Amino acid sequence: MxxxxxxxxxxxxxxxxxxxxxxxxxxxxxxxxxxxxxxxxxxxxxxxxxxFVEGHLHLEKANVMHRKVNRTGTLKEAIAVTAELKPMLTREDILERSTQVLRSLVQAGTTHVRAHAEFDPSQGFTGFDVVLELRKKFRDMIDIQVVAFPQEGIFKLPGMKHMMVAAMEKGADVVGGIPYNDRSPFEHIDYVFSLAKQFGKDIDFHQDFADTAENMTIEYLARKTIKEGYEGRVCVGHLTSLGAVAAEQRVDIISLIRDAGISVMCLPATDLHLGARGDSHNVRRSLTPVRALRDGGVNVCLATNNIRNAFTPYGTGDLLNIAQLAMPACHLGGADDQATVLGMLTTNPAKALGLNNYxxxxxxxxxxxxxxxxxxxxxxxxxxxxxxxxxxxxxxxxxxxxxxxxx
The missing domain is CATH 2.30.40.10 (Urease, subunit C, domain 1)
Incomplete structure (x- = not known):
């Protein structure tokens, strides 16, 4: 031995x-x-x-909080601040900060990460190419699945459809999407599926990230997943809108998510920070309903999302910190609930990422x-x-x- x-x-x-x-x-x-x-x-x-398996992380945007701050703590300002900052990020800068994050992940016991790597006309492929480079450079220490992620949308920006294709040709492992940040969420979802089928890749959406249940597309996405035969090959992050759905309706939606084999990434550090900023009293948690999803047979995971930037101004890359945050926030502190939390950092995200040898x-x-x-x-x-x-x-x-x- x-x-x-x-x-x-x-x-x-x-x-x-x-x-x-x-x-x-x-x-x-x-x-x-x-x-x-x-x-x-x-x-x-x-x-x-x-x-541990980190199922949802943005490497190239980590540790830039001090460069351009989000003063209101809102999602709107986080997107605006980051959009201004991204064109100024150089290859060397992204490489240094991303390597720091990967080092922290490995120290904390994480050996797999799914990284949502951005690109758009204003910044090009600078950050995306760095993440591809890191995937190869550190493959003996940590496996990196690279998601082609269009943070600023696809159809509302010129040339993004071509950039999505180029990202897949460059070697992205997963097709990403963000339906709520485009001119039509349905058009966005349909295009992501068509691209995924063209390249034979899995799909990972930033999905229904809002405090209310208005304009949700998770039901459309789940039915689309089943129609395209993509059960077990789709993940969604955030899904906070589902927490605002009435209990009876929520049961039906969760059953549909389960039947579609969609995995859900709860991102408590970001969603607690950005959510419910308009509430003056009795402030909502604005989290996806982890316990209801779990009890409904959905594969639920806990993930970091962002580290020390406009979306999440704290974090270390240690998934145990995320778990400790989720336990009170998601009501996972009961004795029976506690027993399910460790799997949300290990076997559940391994299943979501298709890690058959884990x-x-x-x-x-x-x-x-x-x-x-x-x-x-x-x-x-x-x-x-x-x-x-x-x-x-x-x-x-x-x-x-x-x-x-x-x-």
Missing amino acids: DLIFRNVRIADGKPLTDVAVHNGKVAIISPGITVRARQEVQGNGNVLMPA GLETGKNADLVLVDTQSVAGVILDLPARLMVLKRGKIVATSNYNRSIAF
């Missing part, structure tokens, strides 16, 4: 076990493995688990993290140190260094 973890906990209420890794895969899971390895790690009862099972990729707590249930609550992070069996970060050792 290449590496063996001795006496680690992989499930509460069960004996400690050993986990052996060989050729980048989980090879053996068994107490008292008798074979030896080139490297052996004493787990001392600490939790070994699948590494998980702490024999034969799966050894993308693992050893954390400094002896209870799986305590991973969210304790915010434990990430003692060791593996990417396909290779150690890419340890707590012995205040950095990722592979960067």
